[in-house]
Amino acid sequence: MKKKKIIQLLGFLVLRACLYTVLAIIFLFLYDIGKKGGGAVSWEFLTQPPRRGMTEGGIFPAIMGTFLVTMVTAVLAIPLGMFAAIYLNEYAKQNRLTRVIRLSIRNLSGVPSIVYGLFGVILFVNIFRFGTSILSAGMTLGLLTLPWTITASEEALKTVPNSYREGALALGATKWQAIRTNVLPYAIPGMLTGTVLGLARAAGETAPIMFTGAAFYLPSLPRSLGDQFMALPYHLYIMATQHHAIEQVRPLAYGTALVLIVLVLSINMGAIVTRYRMRRKRRW
């Protein structure tokens, strides 16, 4: 009897150790970047371009570039994701085609990001002749986020009770009228938060933009969607591995990492908190 208790105690202790190890690593990550990056981040760092061969100055063009490319991603991924989700949740029947679509969506989310990069090089840079540009990179990231936006939008549509649809249909509304007036108004906030989570992940991606438009260094900001751009994740990669004076620019790299992480995590948190609030407020 006693032996059983001791084994259980030890077993749970091991499990607890696993959890503490993981939490310790997360805190170590955030602490290291917060502490060393915090020293580098200043108003100047956020608003100035890099100077003297990127050994001084700030990361303003990289912030701008990431912002612009994420906008293109949003313009592509939000409507496409929503429309696809509307089809799957409202129109699709339980048949083989629907199963194939769902399987494709799940598989798309497992395709390596560098493969999306290769795809972007062939399709957007070469076939569509967008060149290496904000447009090519944004569209590549748009396709990358598509499976996430579809899944998130569908989750939001699923939370609208069927009685809403049935009520409209019973009053003689057509299917689209029912969706437009009785489903979408309640689902769109949830769809948007889910999509924003996808966009935050896209903003942190490096591999898909490396060859579709991100540039090492640019003396001026991009003027159109056809220009190359600097981006935070790619800038961090450059500062961490490709720079000629790596040790000297380490603080700048830490600063870039901090800005990137704060950006991605605050968008994440914002979306999660909004979703949580919405769920609490709503009583069907």
Add this chain to the structure above:
Amino acid sequence: MVPKRMREVRLSRLKEEGIKAFFFTNGVLAVVVLVGIFGLLLSTAIPAFKEIPVREFLASKTWDPTSPEKAQYGILSMIVSTLMVTAGALLIAMPVGLGVASYLSDVAHWRVREVVKPIIEILAGIPSVVVGFLGIVLFGPVIAKIFHTGHGLNAANGSFLLAIMALPTIISLSEDSLNAVPLSYAEASLALGASRWQTLIRVKIPAALSGIIASFMLGMGRAIGETMTVLMATGNARSFPHGFLDSIRTMTANIAIELGEVPYHTTHYYGLFAIGLVLFILTFIVNLVADVILSKYQQREQ
């Protein structure tokens, strides 16, 4: 009067059909993109095999496309490197991930769970380039000191980082499947006098095994396809790896390193897309297997 009303009805039906067709087109887009990725990769990779025999491509260890004497296009070293870091990552992430999932589902107070789960979500949100950076500045020096290697950029470092990146997937999916085990299973086991630990190990984990294995597979798929982390933290040596303290170059890292410099429409260029194709097929199979396991499991649940 009647014909006008009929015309209206017909028009409205036509509009409905049009709207449905519009959404259908968007719905099928996922299939089109997936097939498109495969098709474009395949068609860009095929020219490579006009000059490189498939056998040499997959079985030769030497990748030296810019050699002045004789260019060589063997990706075996990269395949082994990829599989090695992936295996190393899983070796760490599987027990730790399952441990955390078990703790959260069976031991922890629900308040602890409410706090811990968002924190682990944070880990999933950290961009891979940041994880790679931490591999260089944080873990590299530690590994170098412990194992007395010049720098800590090697397969061990990569495995460790990939394990951390695979953990959120493994933890959340495993926990879901542990929670999905019917309560009656655990109750029956406890009623027979088993301890909570025995119930967890002998009843709940076996019952949730398919979900847990699927979570391992999905973690594996992520590790195989991860680019920035391994590119930054594993040293990128082109030689065949012999141990976890060797610098290695994975398939993903090789594409990332060379695609920027290669002239378009050369055998080297096509060869990089052929590597991408191998990568695509590999992750596709892994994800498909995970999917089949998961859907079987869900069917059984119902």
